[in-house]
Amino acid sequence: MKASRRIVIVEDHRIFRAGVRSELGESIEVVGEAGTVGEAIPLVIETDPDVVLLDVHLPDGGGQAVIAGVSPERPGVRFLALSVSDTAEDVIAVVRAGARGYVTKTISGEELTEAIHRVADGDAVFSPRLAGFVLDAFSSGEPIRDAELDELTAREREVLRLIARGYRYKEIASSLHLSVKTVETHVSSVLRKLQLSSRHELTRWAAERRMI
């Protein structure tokens, strides 16, 4: 049994919040709920949870605004973004703002519980679609400015492709003959590149959501 994790749900639909709450496993304790950016920032700072489950779209701003408001005060709080829309610019923008993962709202309760634990442990969580976007963004033939940040290694590509194909970390590990820990390391490394790379696609997607 994993250690219990404290989370805050930031999402503007009460029904959806209730649904998530009831679906989460016993190892997750919901310590607060907020429906707007304005409510969320003080709540998260006050409750100091392990993970914030963060809707990309909120009535008074994007999920990014919550990250920007909380991070200076509580740098240890981690964010897992959640949305219905799945468009490249939403996903890329919120991850570049600092979310450690992205899942869609259709995710099962079991998978969501697993994703929260993963993010709480400091690892990254990519939905298959996000993995596809990242492969897409890093595949164009634009000149590489910073090889360390602007390019994925062959191994990272393999891992991402398997995520895109719907494999779970354990399945990826066994299919590539790696440990789960190594798979997690690769995904975290991709996350870092995703957040720091200045590749054109990434900045464009982020710019479309007015992130920069």
Added chain:
Amino acid sequence: MVDVGTIPARDRANGVVAGVAAGIGRALEVDPTLVRLLFALLALAGGAGIALYLAAALLMPDAPGERRGRVRFAAGMTLLLLAAVAALNGLGLPWFVQLSAVLAAGGAFFLWREQQRVLGGVLFVTAAVVLFTGGGDSGAGVPLLTPAAFAGGLLLVVGPWLWRTAQERAAERMRRVRSEERAEVAARVHDSILQTLALIQRESADPKRVEQLSRRQERELRSWLFPEGELFKDDTLVGAIANAAAEVEELHGVRVEIASAGNVPLDDDSRAVVLAAREAMANAARFSGADEISVYAEVDGDGISVFVRDRGTGFDRAAVPLERRGVSESIEGRMTRRGGTATISSTPGQGTEVELSLPRKAS
């Protein structure tokens, strides 16, 4: 507080002659002596100041808010005209310029009061004619003013009307667009969302059916709200796969998650891939028992790859019944005919993955 909207009343109590200067001074919050000085100065301009003073005495009410009689108003206006003529005369302008200026001023007065616009227009045109004919026998320079006067007159005649019409039309268009939008949204809500909700209420005992209905509704709404989205663009590989997935979801009540990297326009080759992928999805939905299928489509320099994966029962190929082998044949056959491959890997108890790949053709 200076009130420029209404004509001030005369102030006979503090006045010297008729209380005109005192009244104006009070209304404008200046020393009446200044006003008197101004009248005196204007009186030097061909007696304009005197005519202006008399006009003001007639036009300004005796007490605030009092209405002037018609005769008194007409007399006042006439004197005002005389004052203008006197002033223009004092400036040494030729008579016809004076006359046309006065006519134009009268025209403008009627035009902007928006009553008797025709009369205003006539006055304007007369002003132009006077200017033109007068200028005809007195030499250069002035005829140039005539077209300008005409244009100005025309503008004054039709300007306010054109302006108002344009504004009304813009507002009207706005209203129409808005009501059309409303009607479209209402129709959409009625045709799809309300129908779906009704269906869901009736079939609430069947969770599978409810999920199916709501997913279909979601998809419909999404493609309506985001028509520019990558997904559901029928003429691309990824769009066509997404559509095929939607059909499979609807037919079999499963969930199909699609991820993609890269895309190509549909042609005969990529269409074959879509059909094979559709078959693979349908198979997974029918036989695997899994309620979710993952599809990943990738287009890169090497060609097209599509992966269809489920976490269902899996199967042993050797033990597959004949009719199901036939279906597999239609996946593999389709791919090989286009120079591609279909690889099916399955482990009983762990699920199945079909990999379709079509290498890029050297062109």
